[in-house]
Each structure stands twice: as structure tokens, then as C-alpha cells.
Amino acid sequence: MIERMPRPSRALAILLIVGGIIGLIAAFALTLDKFAVLENPKFVPSCNFSVLIGCSKNLNSEIGSTFGFPNPLIGLMMFPAPLIIGVASLAGVRFPRWFWALFNVGMAFAIGFVIYLISNSIFNFELRVLCPWCMAVWSVVIPMSLATTLYNLREQTLPLGARVAKAAGWLYGWMPILTLVCYVIFAVVAQVNLDVLGNLF
Template sequence: MSAPVIDARPKGLAIFLVLAGSIGWIAAFALTLDKFQLLQDPNAQLGCNLSILVQCGVNLNSWQGAVFGFPNPLIGLGAWIAPIVVGVSILAGARFARWFWIAFNVGLLGALGFVIWLISQSIFVLGTLCPWCMVTWSVTIPSFIAVTAFTLKQGILPSSPGVRRIAGVVLSWIVVVTLACYLVVAIIAQLRLDVLSYL
């Protein structure tokens, strides 16, 4: 017996996934080009190196920038294709089985966990804010929140009626929830790095 297919076609979510995936992919591509430039010339002045605090070079040259033995941006080049494909597929009329949504949600959870770790390393260890990295952070966070809220609201992830209602509220207020997450990161960065003094 085949897995049940979820009937809902969340077009708004689909459009968001295409946009977020595209933005994330562009950021990964830019970081990949910068890494190539550093490999050719370790002293290269990257376009994203705006100051001692705001730069990509330190992050790209650190071990955290290649935690799996190869540059992290290569992960983004491959991974950001997934939300783009999912979004385009939904807009084209596709409906996915429950297992697919769960797998997709788990993948985004892994992405969020990796991003949180990278944020902590950037702020507390490297002492820098990488512009293209921040672009990646800025789309990973709402992507996870939006897909998780959708799967909870639809009952794809087992949840009570109360949780489904809360998920629906989160989904309708996704911009506010995302901005609140950004604010938390900004406050942590300010407390640790005194960002405002560099402006």
C-alpha cells in the first residue's frame, strides 16, 4: 500500500521556497567564487570584506568554513536546489506523500542546526559577520519555521488540535516570527561584538 499523499497545495509556501532557495543558492555561489579567489591568492581582497568585523575571508579560511573537509558553500550549492525544486513542483501541481514532507522537514531541521552552529562560531569564536553567510542564515531560519508550521498545521507531523492552531498562527505571522529571530541574533552579535561601534 502506497503512502498517503497530502492533498494541500500551499502555493504561498511554494513561492517562498523558490525565492528563499534562489537567494540561498546565490549566496552559496558567491561564497564559492570567493573561496576560489582565496585559493588562487590567499591575500586577495574580497568584495565581501567590508571591515575587520564584516567580512567573509576569516570565515572561509577557518576550519569551520570547511567542517566536512570541503568548503561549506558547496553544501549550499547542492542543498538549496531542494527547496527550489519542491516549490516549483508544488506550483506545477505536485502533491507529496507524508513521508516526503517529513523528510524535507528533517532536512531543514538539519540545515537550521548547522546554521545555528555557524552563527555561534562566527560570533563567539571567529568574531566576524560574513555578509554572504548572513544571507544564508536569513533564508534558512524562515524556511525551517514555515515548513514546520505547515507540516504541523496540516497534521503531517503528529500534533494536537491546539498545536495545529498555533502552527496556523505562526504561519500567518511568519514575517513577524522571522524578524523576532533576526532580532535575537542581532542582540547576541551586538552584546558579543559591539557591532554598532563599527558602523
């Protein structure tokens, strides 16, 4: 008999829905901009605000096609997953443990890839630019990844022991603060390395 997980909290389900929608919108917008740039190399995306805030550098760089094709296509493929899982969870569907573990693997890839992209945007001297649509993706992947991992640790889908499960359950209740801390760390690192406020416009 397949053991099914308890239904995730409504907050987690809504987070997955909202995050999936925002991620899809951002990935779709970046995909359209990439197509436009391929058709006309002189095309200037609407998200280009200054030398520091814009999409062009990211889209045209090697980092913008990490796996040999435009990164936004990864978002178009992956963001429907949290959206569908969130909707199904609100509808009362209880997924088996292996399903949540597999979903966690996907979210681990997502947060790892986001960290890689953030690092290149801030520290790669060929880029040193912040893409608004990319930041929208980062802003939803971070809390979705944290919440999914803490949920799976709490429910011991990721079997790391009772103490870890208890700690994860406690941290799960502090998700808004944890997310805010991650945002603040990113903002501070970006400001120190890029002088965001001084180069905003």
C-alpha cells in the same frame, strides 16, 4: 495507496523559491571566493568591508570547512531542493507525506547548522566576524525552516497531536512576525557581543 499532502500555500511555495535562489547565489559566490583564496592566499573577497564585516576569516577557518570541505558546497547541494519543491508546488504537484517529512529533516539540519555557524561567528574569539553572504543564507534558512516545520505540524505530517497542529496552524499565520523576531534577536545578540554599529566601517 500513498497519502498525499494538500498543496502548500502559495506564500510557502514562493518563500521556498526565493529562499532557494538567494541561498544558491550566496553559496555560489562563497564557493568562487574560496577557489580564489586557494589559488591566491592574498586574494581579498569583495565582501570584506571591515574588521567586523567580511568573508575571509570564515572561509579560511576550520569552521568554514566543518565537514572537511568548504561549507558553501553544502549550500550548492541543498538549496536546489526548496527551489524545486516550491516550483513544483506552484505547478500543482502534491507530494506524499513521507516526502514532506524527509524535507523537514533536511530543513532541521539546515537550521541547526545555521545556528551553529551564527554562534561561532558571534561567540568564537577566533572569528567574531559577520560574513555578508553567510548572513544572506541565514536570512532565508530561518523562515524556510520555520514555515516548513509549522506547515508539517499543522497537517500532522509530524504527528504530535491535534493541539500542536492547531497551535502550529495559528503560528503559521504569523510567519512574518516570527521571522522578524528571529532577525531582531540575532541583531541584538550581535550588537551586544560585537558592537556591530560601532565597528561597521
